[in-house]
Amino acid sequence: MTGPVVHDVQTLPADDNVNPYAFSVDLNGQWFLQKGKMIAYYGRIDFHGIGHGHLDRLIAGSFHSPLHAADWVVAEGQGKMLLADRAFDVNSYDLDEGNLTIRSGNLLAFQPSLSLKQSIIPGFLTLIGTGKFVAASNGPVVFVEPPVRVDPQALVGWADCPSPCHHYDHQYLRGFLGGLRAHTGIGGASGEEHQFEFVGAGTVLLQSTEQLMPELATGTVPDEAGVPGGGGHAQQSGSQLPQLPGNLGGLQRRFGL
């Protein structure tokens, strides 16, 4: 029987996976990484929180997500650094003058040549530019091309394609019975009445389970008119009337009763 593979500073891959769950970064300069995802490193590397200081220019150029600033650090120096996240699958991807939107908890690290922005979809981040990034997923990632409808829990992110939208099955919309089924499970709901729909040219990234990776709540976006997810109170805008007893509220409105 052969022993396990022993890695040292020379044999560790440069910007590639060590195994499906650990990624090795050949650091020579700076990388952004999510807090606590570094598991080991060789060489001389410093970790700086995102704030004021000598990193100001770097952050001005590549970090535009105030909600997530507390979750990210800059690794600076020279050496090889191993990244991993709760034994989830990790993979690196290259963007070439592209854009990619990803669930915020799934993104582990990225090169400063990319710039990180908050997506207008709450809970998602967008990377724009050219460079490498590392993302985690629960199970290996599957790439699909639109047009495609995907399960919300399986969605990791999408690249270069516009217009992700909700898609509800006709059966679900058709009437009160369908609504009641979906909301109560009485009569059997399949659990697949709702999908995300993607059209246009691009790539959609899916993970191979419907178990979302647990992620931290990061707060809310600015409370402005027209900002999705902004403010806590914008949700109940349909009816201004007080709810009467026996009134089905949102459900009633949805099915036109």
Next chain:
Amino acid sequence: MTGTTGEAVKAKNGAMVAYDGQMSFKKMTGGGEGLRGMVTRRLTGEQMAVMEVKGQGTCYFADRASEINLVRLQGEKLYVEASNLLCTDAALHTGTTFTGLRGASQGNGLFTTTVEGSGQAAITSAGPAVVLRVTKQSPLQVDPGAYVAHTGDLKQHFQSGVNFRTFMGEGSGEAFQIRFEGEGLVYVQPSERDTVGGEV
């Protein structure tokens, strides 16, 4: 996940999931280290419930579906947390040793378990462990939450990057590391336990 024929194996209590052939299981009080070992373990809090498995056939061990890594020892010493040690050949001696601040930073206490002798030991980890070589030219820094075990002649000390920013809420999340120097191997898991240091 590992078998035995003829000779005995020491395993974590309750780790057996299946066996064929003839097996007998015996609880070993105090980790099979005699009265002195028992007292040491009680005092240090590095407790380990161990059983001895003897017989003919194949015995399978597992622990909450965590990954199992086999370590072959030829006279060297393996340092591992008691909770990560699944089973060892009976020929291997186990003991307790002082680790200092490293243990405290993981919330695992100030002591760790050592395994010594010639034979195989199985250690568990969250995800397959990455084995990293440390040489005199290339010391290694490890996140306390990802450290599983190490072998060889390694000096470990605790390094901290805590500065005034940490207290202003601009901590880097990587404020504490264990630095390994010398010659040896370090086992790191691709996952982090919750540690005190991880929040800073």
